[in-house]
Amino acid sequence: MPKADAVTDDALLTEVAKKPPSSNLSSSREKRWLEASSEPTIRNLRQTLERHRSERQLVVIQDFPDPDALSSAWAYQLIAQQHGIQCDIVYAGTLSHQENIALVKLTNLPAKRWSIPSLKDRDLSVYQGYVLIDNQGTTTQLMSLIQQVGLPLVVLIDHHSIQGDLKAEFADVRPQAKATATILTQYLQAGLLKLDSNISEHVKCTTALMHGLRSDTNRLMQAGEEDFMAAGYLSRFYDSQLLNAVLQTSRSRRVMDVIERSLKNRKVYNNFSIAGVGYLRYEDRDAIPQAADFLVTEENVHTAVVYGIVHDEDEELEVVIGSLRTNKLTLDPDEFIKEAFGQDRTGRFFGGGRMMAGGFEIPIGFLGSFNDNAEYAKLKWEVFDIQIKQKLLRLVNPEDNLIQT
Numbered sequence: 001m002p003k004a005d006a007v008t009d010d011a012l013l014t015e016v017a018k019k020p021p022s023s024n025l026s027s028s029r030e031k032r033w034l035e036a037s038s039e040p041t042i043r044n045l046r047q048t049l050e051r052h053r054s055e056r057q058l059v060v061i062q063d064f065p066d067p068d069a070l071s072s073a074w075a076y077q078l079i080a081q082q083h084g085i086q087c088d089i090v091y092a093g094t095l096s097h098q099e100n101i102a103l104v105k106l107t108n109l110p111a112k113r114w115s116i117p118s119l120k121d122r123d124l125s126v127y128q129g130y131v132l133i134d135n136q137g138t139t140t141q142l143m144s145l146i147q148q149v150g151l152p153l154v155v156l157i158d159h160h161s162i163q164g165d166l167k168a169e170f171a172d173v174r175p176q177a178k179a180t181a182t183i184l185t186q187y188l189q190a191g192l193l194k195l196d197s198n199i200s201e202h203v204k205c206t207t208a209l210m211h212g213l214r215s216d217t218n219r220l221m222q223a224g225e226e227d228f229m230a231a232g233y234l235s236r237f238y239d240s241q242l243l244n245a246v247l248q249t250s251r252s253r254r255v256m257d258v259i260e261r262s263l264k265n266r267k268v269y270n271n272f273s274i275a276g277v278g279y280l281r282y283e284d285r286d287a288i289p290q291a292a293d294f295l296v297t298e299e300n301v302h303t304a305v306v307y308g309i310v311h312d313e314d315e316e317l318e319v320v321i322g323s324l325r326t327n328k329l330t331l332d333p334d335e336f337i338k339e340a341f342g343q344d345r346t347g348r349f350f351g352g353g354r355m356m357a358g359g360f361e362i363p364i365g366f367l368g369s370f371n372d373n374a375e376y377a378k379l380k381w382e383v384f385d386i387q388i389k390q391k392l393l394r395l396v397n398p399e400d401n402l403i404q405t
């Protein structure tokens with residue numbers, strides 16, 4: 001079984017698709033590299049950090065943080081420390097993929113979970129500003145709290161397309177960069193933090209960045225020149241054995257069970273493999289993209305879609321979550337998912353994607369509260385299962401689009 005690479009931002013389900021890389025000549029690319037990694041951007045960031053010397057900042061990453069977000073936030077924290085700024089890295093959801101849990105444990109990565117129920121007791125008055133890394137506030141539930149208390153956005157660093165008109169004191173948003181880790185690595189290389197391979201924290205942080213960079217670029221297969229150059233720089237400091245330990249993490253039994261269910265339940269139509277996996281726990285949510293990663297490796301299958309109802313017992317919350325994986329170059333996951341599921345009443349799409357991968361998240365509203373009755377749970381699952389299949393089959397099998405019920 002191939003190693004899953006589903007660690008990347010599957011949680012960014014409603015993310016706007018990343019723009020395809022521009023087809024600039026390599027000379028202008030080099031120029032951009034130089035521009036990005038030196039002069040105005042760096043000077044501007046340095047001045048911004050200096051203006052906020054001795055302050056405390058809240059660094060917010062997406063609810064289901066991936067290695068790119070985790071490592072980039074950590075690199076930012078170390079850079080900010082040089083200016084006497086103390087940062088707390090927080091996320092509101094959970095670490096789900098086993099590799100992400102291993103990354104955090106093995107490197108002592110300083111990210112903290114701020115669960116939704118705990119938010120009412122949080123004191124944000126200790127912070128003078130907040131920072132968004134690898135997101136623009138659309139994939140974190142912490143934004144409403146932050147906006148309530150009117151915390152100013154000091155720094156925004158991301159590689160997704162612009163998703164609104166956020167005003168940041170310093171913004172570096174580069175949709176052409178394949179990973180935020182690439183951008184942070186350029187900052188390091190430009191001297192915002194002098195790396196030292198005798199300092200264990202530096203070795204661990206560069207290892208995390210290498211992991212982030214690899215996982216956002218499908219193990220460098222989709223990396224551009226900038227990303228390779230960043231990886232080259234990191235290679236001077238990172239610990240390859242530590243990275244290997246992170247990548248060797250095994251799957252939990254429950255993740256294996258979800259993959260088993262996806263295998264059992266899959267139906268293949270026109271080279272699309274579609275599988276509903278029933279109910280699963282919030283902590284195991286990442287089993288869905290991992291199952292999709294596996295199903296897409298079957299002969300004569302180019303695209304896999306796996307979905308299930310994820311429930312969170314703490315918050316009495318249920319939501320349909322799904323992942324798409326494709327190796328068909330002409331299939332745009334973002335377009336496919338937007339067309340299959342459409343928008344909600346406020347005009348928000350239920351999902352989206354990037355190159356080769358996509359995801360969706362459909363709230364189930366009134367039906368969502370947990371019910372102990374097994375028969376009821378079964379009926380509810382069947383309703384969603386049929387509805388989702390029907391939406392997908394409209395695109396997959398246009399001639400014969402209705403499921404016999």
Ligand SMILES: [Mn+2]
Pocket residue numbers: 009068069134159178179180216
């Ligand atoms: Mn990223």
